[in-house]
Amino acid sequence: MPRQLEFWEDGEFGAQEPHPAEFPIEKGLEESPVPVSGNTAPAVTPAEEGKRAGTNPSAKPADPATIEVLRVELCRLSGMNLSLKITNNSRCMMRVAHEPGGRVARLSVHWMFLDAPQAVVKALSGWVKSPRKLRNDGVLRGYMRENNDRIPAAVQRRVTISTKGTHYDLDRLYAEVNAAEFDGVITAKITWGVMLPVGRSRSGHFRLGSFNDTLNLIRIHPVLDSAQVPHFVVRSIVFHEMLHAFLGIQKEEGKRRKIHHAAFRAREERYGDHKAAEAWINNPNNLRLLAKIRRNSGG
Numbered sequence: 001m002p003r004q005l006e007f008w009e010d011g012e013f014g015a016q017e018p019h020p021a022e023f024p025i026e027k028g029l030e031e032s033p034v035p036v037s038g039n040t041a042p043a044v045t046p047a048e049e050g051k052r053a054g055t056n057p058s059a060k061p062a063d064p065a066t067i068e069v070l071r072v073e074l075c076r077l078s079g080m081n082l083s084l085k086i087t088n089n090s091r092c093m094m095r096v097a098h099e100p101g102g103r104v105a106r107l108s109v110h111w112m113f114l115d116a117p118q119a120v121v122k123a124l125s126g127w128v129k130s131p132r133k134l135r136n137d138g139v140l141r142g143y144m145r146e147n148n149d150r151i152p153a154a155v156q157r158r159v160t161i162s163t164k165g166t167h168y169d170l171d172r173l174y175a176e177v178n179a180a181e182f183d184g185v186i187t188a189k190i191t192w193g194v195m196l197p198v199g200r201s202r203s204g205h206f207r208l209g210s211f212n213d214t215l216n217l218i219r220i221h222p223v224l225d226s227a228q229v230p231h232f233v234v235r236s237i238v239f240h241e242m243l244h245a246f247l248g249i250q251k252e253e254g255k256r257r258k259i260h261h262a263a264f265r266a267r268e269e270r271y272g273d274h275k276a277a278e279a280w281i282n283n284p285n286n287l288r289l290l291a292k293i294r295r296n297s298g299g
Contacts, residue, residue: 062086066114070121077125080104086111090152093144096128112147159217161191165225173238174218181239181271188245190218190238192225195297208281209237211244218242223294236277243267 071084085108095108107128113120123139134140144151163170174190188211208221218241224234243264250258268274280286 062111062114070114073121074107074125074128077122078128080128082107082128084109086114088152093151094124094127094140096131110144110151112144112150116143159191159215161189163191165192165222167227167229168225168231168234170220170238173235174242177235177239177242182242182246186242186245188216188218188242190220190241192222193219195222195294209241211241213244213249216245218245223290223297226293228289228293230280232273233277233280236271236273239271239274240268243271 067084067086071082074080074084075082080102081104083106085106087108087110089110092108093110093112097106099105105128109124113124116124120139120143123134123137123143127134127137127140163174170190170192174186178184178186193210208224210219211217212219218238220234220237220241223229224237244259247261247264247267250261250263
């Protein structure tokens with residue numbers, strides 16, 4: 001099976017830094033708008049995020065000859081045999097899937113790279129060869145930042161709120177944490193996420209929780225809705241995401257937004273079950289348990 005790695009930029013460049021719940025299982029909380037089973041509340045209709053003025057020039061299809069020129073140059077620079085697909089994605093700017101042996105790969109890139117300068121093409125070829133090593137390459141990030149206006153706005157669909165799980169009721173946990181830790185001031189919605197299939201196109205890693213500040217919405221991964229997952233672990237992750245809603249995200253001029261800033265970490269350290277929950281989730285046996293729950297749930 002190919003090893004697939006992705007370089008994600010979510011909406012506006014650098015606007016939403018991914019934030020795992022400070023645990024090893026970290027990538028890609030399922031963000032589907034249809035939640036896992038449970039009672040439903042009225043849907044939340046989110047505003048469209050990051051809408052940009054003007055028309056997107058990508059409406060015109062890319063010239064096949066231009067695509068081939070880029071593909072051939074990337075093959076030359078990387079020393080690999082590459083197929084190349086051009087996209088107009090709003091989230092994933094670059095994606096590569098290496099075939100066994102490491103000499104052949106399938107590459108998808110945003111159309112902004114078709115007229116990229118040579119230095120950027122060279123950096124892209126390096127990323128193709130070593131995606132993990134060059135994930136934070138400054139040349140690539142700088143180029144995407146400069147071309148942020150070429151990235152289409154992400155169209156948000158309706159999000160159905162589902163809080164009643166098989167073993168845990170998020171409404172009850174949310175109310176407990178809100179009263180005990182935040183004096184009842186948090187207004188964010190909370191819902192179970194969706195257990196999406198594990199397969200070639202989906203990472204084997206996943207986040208246990210996320211907070212979307214634009215939607216004011218907390219999602220909790222349904223893998224936690226199990227009698228095998230202790231109550232204090234689920235409650236701790238709910239607290240973690242509520243703390244994001246409470247403290248917000250720090251932004252310094254000219255710098256990337258900080259999600260787990262010093263004030264956040266200090267407050268989380270004072271939460272009674274933080275260390276115990278972190279230890280439980282970092283235990284390899286429990287990581288395997290969560291992965292097994294996910295597989296057995298069809299996701």
